[in-house]
Amino acid sequence: MSGLGATNRNVQHLKKLLSRRSERHAEGRFVIEGPVLAAEAVRAGWTCLAQFVPEGSGIEVDGAGPVRALAPGVLERIASTQSPQAPLTLAEMRFHDSAQVLAMATFVVVLDRVNDPGNLGTILRSAEAAGADAVVLTPGSVDAFNPKVLRASAGAVFHVPVLVAPLDEVVAAGFELAGTSSHEAPGRTVVAHTSADLTGRLAIVMGNEAAGLPDRWDDDDGPVDVWLTIRHHGRSESLNVAMAATVLVFEAARQRAQMDRPGTEPS
Amino acid sequence: MSGLGATNRNVQHLKKLLSRRSERHAEGRFVIEGPVLAAEAVRAGWTCLAQFVPEGSGIEVDGAGPVRALAPGVLERIASTQSPQAPLTLAEMRFHDSAQVLAMATFVVVLDRVNDPGNLGTILRSAEAAGADAVVLTPGSVDAFNPKVLRASAGAVFHVPVLVAPLDEVVAAGFELAGTSSHEAPGRTVVAHTSADLTGRLAIVMGNEAAGLPDRWDDDDGPVDVWLTIRHHGRSESLNVAMAATVLVFEAARQRAQMDRPGTEPS
Numbered sequence: 450m451s452g453l454g455a456t457n458r459n460v461q462h463l464k465k466l467l468s469r470r471s472e473r474h475a476e477g478r479f480v481i482e483g484p485v486l487a488a489e490a491v492r493a494g495w496t497c498l499a500q501f502v503p504e505g506s507g508i509e510v511d512g513a514g515p516v517r518a519l520a521p522g523v524l525e526r527i528a529s530t531q532s533p534q535a536p537l538t539l540a541e542m543r544f545h546d547s548a549q550v551l552a553m554a555t556f557v558v559v560l561d562r563v564n565d566p567g568n569l570g571t572i573l574r575s576a577e578a579a580g581a582d583a584v585v586l587t588p589g590s591v592d593a594f595n596p597k598v599l600r601a602s603a604g605a606v607f608h609v610p611v612l613v614a615p616l617d618e619v620v621a622a623g624f625e626l627a628g629t630s631s632h633e634a635p636g637r638t639v640v641a642h643t644s645a646d647l648t649g650r651l652a653i654v655m656g657n658e659a660a661g662l663p664d665r666w667d668d669d670d671g672p673v674d675v676w677l678t679i680r681h682h683g684r685s686e687s688l689n690v691a692m693a694a695t696v697l698v699f700e701a702a703r704q705r706a707q708m709d710r711p712g713t714e715p716s
Numbered sequence: 717m718s719g720l721g722a723t724n725r726n727v728q729h730l731k732k733l734l735s736r737r738s739e740r741h742a743e744g745r746f747v748i749e750g751p752v753l754a755a756e757a758v759r760a761g762w763t764c765l766a767q768f769v770p771e772g773s774g775i776e777v778d779g780a781g782p783v784r785a786l787a788p789g790v791l792e793r794i795a796s797t798q799s800p801q802a803p804l805t806l807a808e809m810r811f812h813d814s815a816q817v818l819a820m821a822t823f824v825v826v827l828d829r830v831n832d833p834g835n836l837g838t839i840l841r842s843a844e845a846a847g848a849d850a851v852v853l854t855p856g857s858v859d860a861f862n863p864k865v866l867r868a869s870a871g872a873v874f875h876v877p878v879l880v881a882p883l884d885e886v887v888a889a890g891f892e893l894a895g896t897s898s899h900e901a902p903g904r905t906v907v908a909h910t911s912a913d914l915t916g917r918l919a920i921v922m923g924n925e926a927a928g929l930p931d932r933w934d935d936d937d938g939p940v941d942v943w944l945t946i947r948h949h950g951r952s953e954s955l956n957v958a959m960a961a962t963v964l965v966f967e968a969a970r971q972r973a974q975m976d977r978p979g980t981e982p983s
Binding site for chain 1: 838841842846871875876910946947948950951953955956959962966969970973974
């Protein structure tokens with residue numbers, strides 16, 4: 450039996466799922482590249498349907514579904530990286546009832562149209578590590594199942610629930626909204642992130658890399674309860690959105706841990 | 717007058733400086749790609765010797781030296797990115813007397829053989845923003861003048877002094893050494909980064925992405941004064957070295973700001 454060629458229907462299907470968001474979401478399936486991420490998906494209980502590997506490679510990830518052989522050179526032609534790693538694992542998306550997840554959550558990170566796959570992946574890692582209950586992406590954000598996001602998340606995407614929901618749904622769920630804004634607004638009170646109380650039922654809201662939050666949000670009459678700023682030395686634009694999110698979620702985690710174990714940490 | 721061709725001696729020189737660390741350091745010069753980074757170098761007072769732009773492009777960065785024209789297609793052939801940005805600016809390295817800088821410093825970040833240009837660039841941004849006095853790279857670290865590092869640093873490399881020095885020189889300078897270790901050592905006391913006192917004359921030491929710190933350092937009899945751990949939820953390997961460094965330097969900045977202005981921040 451020889452491996453599947455580049456024109457095989459299943460192979461073309463994988464290629465489309467890797468390159469097109471619309472295909473992924475129309476079908477509710479996506480492709481995981483490489484053994485480490487596939488193993489992470491299996492460990493986190495995601496459903497993997499099949500794994501595609503170069504014929505004779507002997508590669509197989511336990512639990513990632515039946516092995517299908519690819520003809521020589523096919524992996525390189527369809528994968529999203531220049532040095533692709535087998536297997537390509539076909540997996541099913543998980544759907545969350547966002548209202549239900551938000552109702553149970555006490556600490557979420559909201560990303561409003563964050564655009565860069567590397568930024569989203571990094572923020573997913575930080576959010577998982579800081580103990581966020583969910584990451585909410587507004588419509589227009591980069592797709593969490595984009596191969597670059599999966600890679601940059603180092604598997605965090607399989608561990609922290611990712612919801613797609615409009616900002617209004619987060620407001621309706623009753624969170625205290627901590628906004629971040631890269632530009633000054635006259636008359637607005639901004640609070641150093643280390644001085645703000647981040648111990649409540651908290652949503653940290655980060656805006657798009659270039660545009661920030663939408664006008665009706667980035668407004669003193671808007672739903673944001675507190676505007677956070679990361680006081681820093683040096684130039685004004687020194688942290689990108691992923692670094693800023695990392696700093697904020699770990700400050701929230703610090704304050705929340707202190708609240709849980711009063712007296713066990715220094716002030 | 718027509719632009720310089722790909723075989724021109726000056727053009728070949730730029731290409732070597734972009735691709736070879738040894739050339740850069742033999743000569744004490746390097747190349748800055750794009751207008752934003754060049755403007756940042758000028759603003760920070762670095763010496764720029766010449767700027768090379770496609771002929772007729774009209775691109776010129778104030779203060780970045782005399783403009784030299786490149787023939788069509790030459791920029792693309794020598795730049796380090798697929799979509800190169802003019803100008804290519806020839807600049808002089810700045811040398812620091814590491815003993816002198818370390819003697820004056822109260823807060824430094826030490827990177828032991830950190831390998832990835834993106835990680836170094838990100839850590840330079842964090843170190844600058846958190847108010848570190850210098851970043852120390854041990855021999856064997858990625859070169860701070862690597863084009864990918866310059867880009868990832870978003871110009872921070874022009875603002876925070878970067879020293880190349882062995883770990884022993886940091887020890888000799890009398891810092892309190894806060895080490896980070898990704899692997900457990902039996903009997904070692906590790907302290908949550910939020911519980912450790914980071915207000916002293918502090919060197920935060922981060923090891924190589926894969927190998928961590930060298931054995932003689934990663935030892936209870938070694939020079940490290942306190943081992944830090946970032947307590948986190950989820951899986952064990954959830955933060956990479958750049959994210960971990962960002963969290964640590966901002967916790968240090970938080971504690972140090974509190975010390976400077978007692979009573980102005982909540983505990």
